[in-house]
Ligand SMILES: Cc1ncc(C[n+]2csc(CCOP(=O)(O)OP(=O)(O)O)c2C)c(N)n1
């Protein structure tokens with residue numbers, strides 16, 4: 001075990017997988033000479049050389065398409081899309097080629113590809129640069145969507161992504177890159193997809209989050225305990241597809257209340273899907289309607305006060321929970 | 328029929344190889360005409376884009392490939408599939424949506440595949456497969472394999488960003504990719520002159536890629552150019568661009584009322600028909616007679632008849648296979 005930041009844990013995962021499997025190579029904008037926009041790939045060009053760490057032109061669609069083609073040709077590439085905001089330019093490649101080739105070809109062609117992207121608001125980058133699209137990618141059958149919240153999970157899940165024969169969308173919250181935590185150094189440390197993590201046990205309410213929102217949920221749980229004597233269970237989904245709904249449902253059946261916390265917009269968001277599934281499977285156990293704490297339905301403004309007013313906060317989570325206990 | 332200057336190439340290829348070209352073009356022609364009929368009878372559904380008129384492009388280019396080479400093409404893909412030697416029975420079955428189809432009935436006309444034959448798909452999003460072809464080239468380089476990827480697309484692709492992104496990166500990374508543009512003068516109903524401010528080979532040249540324009544109604548011209556391009560790519564000299572000037576006899580798809588062109592234009596193109604041309608050249612060279620040609624036609628017709636029969640008799644995919652191949656274990 002070593003204490004490290006999430007960006008270092010991610011780099012460790014990439015490095016170990018590159019050493020393990022020569023099919024693994026990296027391509028993306030500024031991942032080489034520059035060292036990666038969030039320094040995840042720093043030093044890898046020096047260690048592995050230009051053939052396996054490739055700086056590309058600014059051409060998201062082609063970068064992802066080349067990754068898909070290379071995967072079809074027997075490689076296991078990792079494409080870094082600088083931030084998730086630019087993945088709109090590659091959406092067709094991801095949705096129409098990566099997600100569908102296996103099914104459309106009746107099992108003949110698979111696309112073992114890892115697409116990493118940085119996501120999330122809260123950095124005063126304004127509306128074009130502050131998206132949270134985990135739920136968007138989770139919408140497409142054929143993709144797997146992973147969104148770690150801790151350094152250890154980041155490493156174990158990213159390593160697991162390279163053991164997958166399918167395309168994995170790997171989403172990293174920018175606020176988490178500097179987060180420190182214990183990370184196993186076993187080169188075979190893997191975290192299975194579709195296994196949620198009960199971060200904190202509790203009895204009165206279940207808070208469900210993923211990526212950045214897990215930390216809000218945890219802070220909210222602490223506040224609830226200290227100030228309101230409410231015991232909150234916190235679940236980190238870790239992967240949205242496959243989704244570990246069983247763990248969520250089991251928790252809700254115990255606590256009888258659920259609050260979903262996410263950075264993404266509320267309207268049409270992943271939280272709505274989750275709320276529906278909880279309702280379908282645990283309706284009779286619910287003491288209150290499932291609540292959603294999410295981003296307000298507005299493009300994120302640059303101004304710090306406005307931005308934080310739009311984004312969900314731990315106070316919003318606390319308020320949502322208290323609302324469930326009224327009457 | 329005018330005397331052709333291709334006698335050297337014809338001698339080199341010989342009667343047998345030329346006969347194969349002719350047979351394949353005739354097979355595609357008859358197959359496609361039958362598809363048109365089957366569509367009006369409701370046996371084939373969805374979008375159907377016929378390839379009649381363009382046969383020389385598929386046959387001339389694909390004949391230059393080795394078994395280990397890869398092909399990516401667009402949605403007008405029956406001709407390419409047949410030229411690559413995909414089983415006509417299974418291609419027709421795919422059009423019928425049957426379980427025995429080359430994609431088990433999941434792909435349909437626009438998405439034919441046979442990975443074992445290096446036929447990595449018809450792609451129905453214009454220009455979306457061009458980056459994939461570059462990626463396959465990267466894989467070939469990194470795996471130290473010497474396969475070449477032939478990437479076929481229409482003139483409509485040149486307006487897409489991915490066209491430019493892919494050409495640029497293919498040159499930057501020197502990938503073994505042959506870009507083959509079938510310029511049939513239209514992208515649906517838009518004349519290519521109305522959608523491009525320059526000429527297609529100039530686009531490739533602008534990215535420092537060798538580019539030629541050839542007569543796509545002449546299978547020998549297509550063959551000669553592609554052979555050169557494939558040798559270039561295989562030798563590690565990087566990508567190569569071919570524009571083949573061709574013409575589609577039918578509408579864009581079965582839904583096309585063809586309001587954008589005149590009958591005269593179609594008739595004029597038919598006077599340059601690729602099958603008639605090779606047939607004439609071979610007869611002139613004493614490599615073929617009318618009986619020989621009739622035999623080719625009869626053979627092709629039998630294959631198409633059998634394919635229709637096979638498709639008719641094949642089972643529908645079972646409903647419980649719906650979720651098959653969603654993820655690979
Ligand atoms: C990205 C995208 N935009 C639009 C379409 C609809 N569409 C299908 S075929 C076509 C014309 C393409 O023409 P061209 O590339 O010249 O090929 P051709 O049909 O002539 O063989 C269009 C606009 C599409 N399939 N994909």
Ligand SMILES: [Mg+2]
Nearest residue numbers: 481482513514
């Ligand atoms: Mg066209």
